[in-house]
Amino acid sequence: ALLEARLLWGDGAAGTDLQERYRKEIVHGHEAAFIEAKLAERDERHQRVGDSRYLLEPNVKEGKGGLRDLHTLGWIARFVYGGTDLVKPVQSGLITRRDLSTFRRSRAFLLAVRCHLHWLTGRAEDRLTLDVQPEIAARMGFRTRTRSMGVERFMKRYYLAAREVGNLTRIVCAALEEQHRRRPKLALPRFGFARKRVDGFLIQGNRLALDDPKLFQQEPIKLLQLFHTADAHGLDIHPATLAAVGQALPRIDAQLRNDPEANRLFLEILTSRKDPAGTLTRMNEAGVLGRFVPDFGRIVGQMQHNLYHVYTTDEHTIRAIAILRQIEDGQLRADLPLATELVPKLLSRRALYVALLLHDIGKGRGGRHAEVGAVIARKLCPRFGLLPEETETVVWLVAHHLLMSDTAFRRDLEDPKTIQDFVE
Structure with missing residues (x-):
């Protein structure tokens, strides 16, 4: 409530004083704890309502990739940077203007869906159930075509919006978490471990990172190698690396699709004896699977x-x-x-x-x-x-x-x- 407090009427000086004292006495020095708590809250919510953004009857508000994920992103950005939108994180270089456009576009779409849902049901209903999907699709202008029903086209748009939200929140929250992570109680001596490499990628903690953010633009096959290496070594992928993947998607073209080495890497990912489904999910979320x-x-x-x-x-x-x-x-x-x-x-x-x-x-x-x-x-x-x-x-x-x-x-x-x- 204090985080979103704004002056409606009254003494402006008192309102400004409240906000300044709030940031000084409550916010300062507690950014890492706030980020940690909000991400834990998000994970618990996802488990409660179904840990997939591709459910047949998704929850527009609480579900994975829903409005609450955007709220969480906004709250974290506001707590760390102040302001009321993601403009300051853009100015600080945390996210791009394209990310900001994605945030606003997804929020507008999800809010429209939720408003239609409430008007149609006459109550605060947030589950997009099968019986209301056709009517909302019609109200939002999704028409049936030769090979696809209007409701199926509407729901595809919903799932793609949820995926955009998921990508954005994962990249931004992980970057903020990295930026404000707490120092470990025991600082171990560093004998060059921070520069450890595997298959041309850096290992930072348990994440694969890049030396050169233009690597994927110069060597598109590295887009496949990244996920192959992550699976082979049981590593996560750094959010900045995922952002670079997103920017390099146009480099997955016919030449790469027909490259025998790229296809060898893909087939090994698919038939991995470790976690092929987890790696394919990562590739799908990042847009790589559908491009390849x-x-x-x-x-x-x-x-x-x-x-x-x-x-x-x-x-x-x-x-x-x-x-x-x-x-x-x-x-x-x-x-x-x-x-x-x-x-x-x-x-x-x-x-x-x-x-x-x-x-x-x-x-x-x-x-x-x-x-x-x-x-x-x-x-x-x-x-x-x-x-x-x-x-x-x-x-x-x-x-x-x-x-x-x-x-x-x-x-x-x-x-x-x-x-x-x-x-x-």
Whole structure:
């Protein structure tokens, strides 16, 4: 309340005195503690309402990438820099004018959605439920087109806005946290560890950082190497490095997409025995995944207006990869004993992981998405470096990935012919 206090009426001098004393006696010297508390509060809130910004029915206010994340960003910036907007952080060089534009654009969109939501429901409802999404989409001017419903286009815009908010808050909050972090109680002697390098990147703490912010502009393949190295060594990525990634996205062009070394790095990320889903999520959040595999970029933030899918298509895909990795690790042995037994006997892990990445990539293009996806798979697999027989397996898996569920849900399993047809 004191942080956002402003004079409505009365003695202006007293109001100014209050604000000056507040900054001097309350704020000064406590920036690190405030940032730490606000970020902890944010994390707890995300866990409470669902730790994903790609839920089918997102919470516009409290959810990940929602208005409260923007509020948190504003409060932290105001506590540290004063002022009422992010203008001072721009002036200090913490964020760019482009970031400020993103902040304002996202806030305007989310506020509009929330206002429509309240007017439509007649109460302080913040969950964007399935039943109100079509009406709000229509009110905000999202029309149905040949291959996509207006509500699906609206929700894609929402998810992309939430992703922008997530990127912005992560970069700004982490940069502020770094700038105002508390000194450790025991200062260890520094024997050059601060300059430790791996694959051309600096290691600062447990984060990958850059010597030269123009590295990605000069060597675009380093955009893939960054995430490959982070996965291989279990490292985080410095917020300033993520900002440089965002600025270098246009350098991911046809030449890089067809570079055998870039595709080798990508395939190793996808089939990593560590945390492929976590790394793919980072790449997706940073915009790298959709630029490197444009067909995947088309399903980012894409939802289907039904209750069958809980997440957007890209989130669903990456979570499926996380489950496959858990099966490989034996973490799901109790629930999936047969799958756990069979995984070590696979002839090609690569084929299975690529098929899982591509299984829904044909959605949103009209027609049967499995058939569309098979065509896309036949084009992408050789680019990724798969052998011809692996490509054939991936294409077959993508084309028929609905067969088992269709058989289970729509056919008579008591009929021996059903089983025989499926086996064949």
